Amino acid sequence: MTGHAGDGATPAVECEGVTRRFGGLEAVSQVSLSLAAGERRAIIGPNGAGKTTLFRLISGEMPVTAGRVRLFGRDITTTPCHRRTQLGLGRTFQITNLFPTLSVLDNLVLAALGLGRTKFSMLRPLWTYREPRARALETLDTVGLADRRDGIVRTLSHGEQRQIEMALALLTRPRVLLLDEPTAGLSPAESALMTRAIQRLDRTITILLIEHDMDVVFDIVSRITVLHLGRFFAEGSPAEVRQDPRVQEIYFGAGEVTPC
Amino acid sequence: MEFWVNQTFNGISYAALLFLLGGGLTLIFGVMKIVNIAHGSFYLVGGYLGVALFAATGNFYLALVGSALAVAAGGVVLERVFLRAVEGDDLRQMLLTMGIALFVQDACLLVWGGDPFSLRGPAYFAQSVKLGGFTFPILRLFMIAAAGVLFVVLWWFEEKTRAGAMVRAAIDNAEMTEALGINVPILKMAVFGLGAFLAGVAGVVGSAFMGIYPGLDFEILPYAFVVVIVGGMGSLSGAFVAALVLGLLDNFGKALFPEISYFTLFAPMAIVLAFRPTGLFGRA
C-alpha cells in the first residue's frame, strides 16, 4: 500500500464520469468528484438524487456502467468490494445493516476479523483469540455500549443499533469512510451525540457523508456536493450552498424540505 | 437421413411435452417465487384422471379438458389452504409442496395401484401421416400442435392483455406489483391454477404418449426444473426455447449415447448457469 494519505497531493477518493444505468434509467450519471485526503465532505440532494447509489459504486457493492473510481490514486473501478475494504475504504448503511441474531460483541468481533487471516481458522474456538476480542471491546467502550455487549443485536434500540453501525465501520480501520445518513431515525439528542462522535474521529480519516439534517452537515463538513437526478449539480462551502438559489429550488421543486 | 429427420421430429414432439410441463412451473416460479415440488404430482394426477375420464366417456378431448380443469382446481385449493399459510418463507413452502407431493404419490398408488396405464386416445392417434417418404405419427403431431397453440395463447395473454401485464409485473418486481394496486393474492392463486392446468394437460398428453405409472411424478421433475432454469425462471419464451433445446438433445442423446444421456440434461444447465446464471431469457 502506498503512503499517500495525508500528503495532500493525491486525492483520497476520485470519481471520474461515474455512471450507473438500470435498464433505461440512469441513477448516477457522469458524476465526477475529488476528495483530498483528510477532507470531510457532504453529499446532499433530494430523494432520487443518486446519493446512495453513488456510495455503492464507490464501495464496490455495485459495478459502474461507465467511469472510473480511484482510491489514493489507485484505480479500483473493477476491484471487488471486500478488496476495497482491505485497501482502506469503510462504509455505514442508511438502513441499519448488522448481524441481528448475534450478540453485540460478536458483531464487533466479526468486524475486527475482517481484515486478518484469522477468519479462515477452523479448528480453534473464536474465544481463544485475544486480539480481535480486545479490539472489539475497546471499540465497544468508545461508542459507549460496553454494558450491552451480550445483548442480541435484534433486541437493541434503534439508537444503539446506529452506534454499532458506526462501530463496525471503524473496526475495519478505514482511511476513507462513507457515512450514509448516520443520524437516520435518531432523536435530536442521539443525533447530537452521533455528530460529536463523528467530529471526534481521527482527522486523517477522509469522510464522505450523506445527510439530510443540515445542522449535522454544518457541524461536520467543510464542503458540500449537491447531486440532482443522478447528476452533479453544485459544489461549494456550506454557506455558499445554503445561499445558492438553484439548490433551494431543487428542494422546493421536488416538494421537499429546504436544506436550511 | 431418415434417422436425422425421425429423431428431430421425435425431439420436437418430446419438447412439446417438456414445454407443457416446464411452462407451468416457470409461471408459478416467476410469480410466486416458490420451489414447487408438487408440480410432478399435477402431471401424475392429470394423467390418471385423463385415463379414467377417457375410459368413462370415450372422448379424448373431454378427458383432456376435464382432467386439466380438475387439476387446476386442486392447485387453487392447495394454494389457498396451504401455501398461503406460510407465504414469504421459501423453505416452509418448499417443505409443504414436498409433503403434498408425497401424499399425492401415495394416494395415487392407493387408488390406481402399481400397474402402468396407457391412454389410447382416439383411433387416429395410432395412425401416421406420410410426407415425402417420412412418416409422422398423428399423436406426436397433436402434441406439437397442442404445445404450439398453448404457447401462442399464453404469449398473447402475457404480452397483450391487462391481466398478462400484471403477471409480467409480478415476475419482475413483486413489491412494486402490490403498490400498483394489483390484487396479488388473487393473481397468485390464478397463476398457480394456470400452472397446474398446464401440468394437467401435460399429464393427459403424456399418458397417451408414454403411459402413466407410480413414481413418474418424480421422474419427470428433473426435466421440468431444468427447462425452467435453462430458460430463465419466469420466462415463457425461455421455457419454450429451453424445452426445444432439451427435447432435441435428450432425443439425440438417448439415440447416440444412451449411457450418459442424462448429461444432455445436466450439461446444458451447467453451461447456462456458468455463463448466464439467470437463464437464457431471465432478467437479473
Next chain:
Amino acid sequence: MDVAATRAPMRLVTGLAVALAILAGLAPVLPSYVVILMTEGLIYAIAAASLDLLLGFAGLPSLGHSAFFAVGAYTTAILVTRHQASFGAALAASVALAAIVSAAIALLVLRATGIYFMMITLAVALCAWGLAYRWVSLTGGDTGIVGIPRPRVPWVGLASGTLSFYYTVLALFVGCLALYLLLIWSPFGKTLVGIRDSESRMRVLGYNVFLHKAVALVIAGAFAGLAGSLYAYYNGFVGPSTVDLAHSMQFVLMVIVGGPGTLVGPLIGAFAITFLEKMVSVFTERWVMVLAAAYVVTALWAPRGMLGLLRAAR
C-alpha cells in the same frame, strides 16, 4: 481467553458426552434390530449435521445434499466391490471425491441466492439421480451395486457383527461431531453466521463472501461423502434411490425437524426420522403418508424444529 464465552459450549459438550456414553453403553443390551437402527441414525446424523452447516449456519438452503452423499456411497461401492479397496482407502476416496464434486458444483450454484439457489441445487440433485439411474456401466443403473461387504477395521478386524460395525460408525461419528463443534465455534464458523445474517455487511467488512460459502459447501460435501461411504457399508447395496428426490428432501427434513442452526437439532432429527420410519412401517404400509404429514406439520407449525418449539415453550 473469554471464560464467560466458554460456558454454553461446555454445557453442550457435557450434554453430548452423556448422550454418547448412553449410545455406547446401551448398545450391548439392546436388541440387535435397535442397534442396526441406531447405526443408520448415526450415519444420517453425520449427513444431516453437515447440511445444517449450510442450511442453518451459513443460510445456504441446499436441496441437493444427497448428491454428495451419493458420490460417497457410489465411490465406496465401486471401489470395494470392483477393486477390493480397504476401509481407509474407500473412506478417503469417498470424502475426497465428494469434496471435489461439491467444489465444482459450488462454482455453478453459488452465483444464485435464496430461492434460485434452492431451485438450482435441487436440479443438481435430480440430475445426479438421473446419472445414477442411466449411467449403467458405472453405477449398475436401476439394480445398483450389490454385495458390498462389511469393512475390515484396524484393531477391530472384520466389523461384520452388528455391534462391531455400530461401534465403528459411532467412533467416526464422534470424530465428525468433534470437527463440527470446532468448526461452528471457530472464527470461520462465525463468518458463516455473519453471511447468513447479512452478506452485504460482510463484504463491506472485507470478507470474500463467495470464498467462504464455497469452502462451506466443500466441507459439508466432504462430510456428506463420508456419511455416504458408511451408508454403502451399512446397507450393502447402493442404488439410484440413494439420491432420489425423497432421499434428498429427507436430509432437509431432518435438519428442520430437529432445529436448523443448532447442530444438535439435526442429530435428533436424523434419529427421529429414522426410528419413525421403521416404527410406522411395522404398523402400516402407508409410511409415505406419514412422512408426507411430517413435512406438512413441520412446515405449518414447527419451522424452527423441535428445539425451536422447546425454546418457545420456555
